[in-house]
Amino acid sequence: MASDRRKFLKQLGGTIILTSASLTSLAAQEEHERRILQAEKPITPNDKIRIAAIGTGIMGFNDTRSALQIPGVELAGACDLYTGRLTRMKELYGNDLFTTRNYHEILERKDIDAVIIATSDNWHSRIAIDAMRKGKAVYSEKPMVHYISEGLNEIKVQQETKAVFQVGSQRVSSLAFAKAKELYKAGAIGKLNSIQASFSRQSALGAWQYTIPLDASADTVDWNTFQATEKTKYAYDSNRFFRWRNYREYGTGVAGDLFVHLLTGIHFITDSKGPEKIYSVGDLVYWKDGRNVPDVMTGIIHYGETPEHPAFQVSLQVNFISGEGEVGYTRMVGSEGVIDISDDSGFTIHKRKMPVAPGYGGWDSFDTYPKAMQQAIADDYNKRYTDAEKQSPKEETTTYQAPEGSDSSRDHFANFFDSMRTGKPVVEDAVFGFRAAAPALCCNESYFQNKVIHWDPVNMKLI
DSSP states (O other): OHHHHHHHHHHTTOOOOBOOTTOOSHHHHHHHHHHHHHHHSOOOGGGOEEEEEEOOSHHHHHHHHHHTTSTTEEEEEEEOSBHHHHHHHHHHHOTTSEEESOHHHHHHOTTOOEEEEOSOGGGHHHHHHHHHHTTOEEEEESSSOSSGGGHHHHHHHHHHHTOOEEEEOGGGGOHHHHHHHHHHHTTTTSSEEEEEEEEEOOSTTTTTOOOOOTTOSTTTBOHHHHTTTSSSOOOOOHHHHHTGGGOTTTOOHHIIIIIHHHHHHHHHHHTOOOOSEEEEEEEOOSOOSSOOSOSEEEEEEEEOOOSSSOOEEEEEEEETTOTTOSEEEEEEEESSEEEEEEETTEEEEEEOOOOSSOOOSSSSSGGGSOHHHHHHHHHHHHHHSOHHHHSOOOOEEEEEEOOTTOOHHHHHHHHHHHHHHHOOOOSSOHHHHHHHHHHHHHHHHHHHHTSOEEEETTTTEEO
């Protein structure tokens, strides 16, 4: 039976490259196979899940498409503050689809089991809390909160309501990150000491200068609701609505939008609860289009030693005008090697160990000593170390590529719906989501306040 399933997987074009004398791809194949079989199992009417999308911009639009790839999931409603997007949802999913500009109307419907919250960041927490209190399962886009002060209350509501709640940072469901975690835990790079992670972009769309519809106006956009969460009110502005990521009032800048992805992957692999100290610098270098957040930012973050991991440093960077082009990576550096993760689909491990013997000569003080002392040092060295101890261990390279057809976004939704059907824990709960979001938001606090931010990762609060 297992052989037949593996043959079936091979026919699907599954490609896993995992090269090393001591490693095997079987576990990764089995996991991909399990997900395929889980996705294709028959769904009874009682297992059917009806969802609604609250916010149908770029993320909501694509989240809905990913969610509907899961068998037994149907779209029952859509909510957005721009009428043109509701028209588009009807074009795609039928004129009978229930649409509204008021998310409360979605939450009142008895035929909706779960909601995808993909609004501007300033609405994430408020809608999630309202939805959980109405008995809906919640898939909340990252970052989970707009302000750090919202996090503990949202966690409390989830614990009180027992609602199924999952944050939408798909790296937690990535086969590549799961395999990287397995090898990291097995000691593939020795003792971790530092991580460098980055997203670079070099395009107007990559820098959030998204297309604005020609009919954008206060008539087609519910502007008052959009900015209702904020104390400062502005006259209608199409840039603020359709390019909200560029404004602190509605978004969380490059830190909340992209650092949070990097931190999610780091926390998943290391089992970390979070850092203790955060500092960031940044600037508005190129995209001077009215935005009030940096387009280049670097965060320097310290993780203290815990039972889960050794102390390590993290350097995060986002550059929206990078001559490097569209590049993203996470590089985990240990005492015996490096894990280079290019994206959600694969990674490479370069294993390099120091020889036991420290060596002498070369760029060293050895040549500054008298010849007699040099000879004495050499003789003593040769007595203390064997020839094997003087040699550098052989370098090893391991490369992993997730199976063709794997999709971390789809798998993240599959895990969410599986939790709804079976009651098993979600893969990214409110506590994990907040512990990834808070340090990212602390980078914003550090930048705007020009100071080091101290964070308590266990109790999830500013110090």
